[in-house]
Amino acid sequence: VLIQVNISFEPAKSGCHPNEITELADFINQCEHLTLRGLMAIPAKTADPQLQLQYFEQLQTCFDKLQALYPQVDTLSMGMSNDVEAAIAAGSTMVRIGTDIFGTRT
Template sequence: MTTIATSVADNIARIQQQLQQAAATAKRNPNSVRLIAVSKTKPTALIEQAYQAGQRDFGENYVQEGVDKIQQLSGLTDICWHFIGPLQSNKTKDVAAHFDWVQSIDRLKIARRLSDQRSPDLPPLQVLIQVNIDDETTKSGVSEAELMPLAEAINALPNIELRGLMAIPAPGAASGQTTSFATMHGLFLKLQAQYKQVDTLSMGMSDDVVAAIEHGSTMVRIGTAIFGARST
């Protein structure tokens, strides 16, 4: 009988193969795409199973849930925790203290609070600016016009390090997503030309990962395809 652990391991192996194949097809290094396992709403037992299968990057959307898991799994010292959800100012202290990356910066106020609240004894918090590439009213993120001024301000802050961009294109026709991905890649190259430490473009989920990689994504966020559907 196939166990859940075997299923998680098999899912990760299959997805890694898919990522490597997509990168190779795009004439990129097959190992140039980093997989973030989105573990929101999933129990720590499944995270441990993914860890045993070699997965090290995990993404959480909710601050308290994420902090609880980080504390429970503190013995797994080489896990890299990514906060990938919208972040309110009253939650920044916990994120600054516990996470390694924040992928959803969309306001200077949030970046400043993270910088002020990140202990100098910890490595700098790695941050991505979220771009609302399709101007959706239901999504967080800055506009294209706001991006470079925000990047300049973030780059001057201590205790955090600007590493790149994140986006969640609108669902819909493949042609529309392709345009969004191409625009994001252009913005990423512009940012990278200005700030040499910038090396991360986080975009692509289960349904659009191949197109995202074709357009330069270096980090993809996948949950259900690893852990299974959310329990109700």
């Protein structure tokens, strides 16, 4: 299980707030048939590389805290075709680049 985090606090996006991660992780960890693996996020769309990096670094900080509590946590999924460079620079272990492969959706 990857916990989706609404790192940019957009009302139109799903995901828990960063301060809710630990409580949700505790619940997931108690579920017999689930394995907590990490975090994922889709931050606000922006062409500003500094703002992209800022969002991703915030999630990296959350990931580090979660990993300290749950050593099995190994996945930080952040970054898509339009912000993959910033995501990798901030420590992403999984990127989603469908648009670069398949093109934009119609």
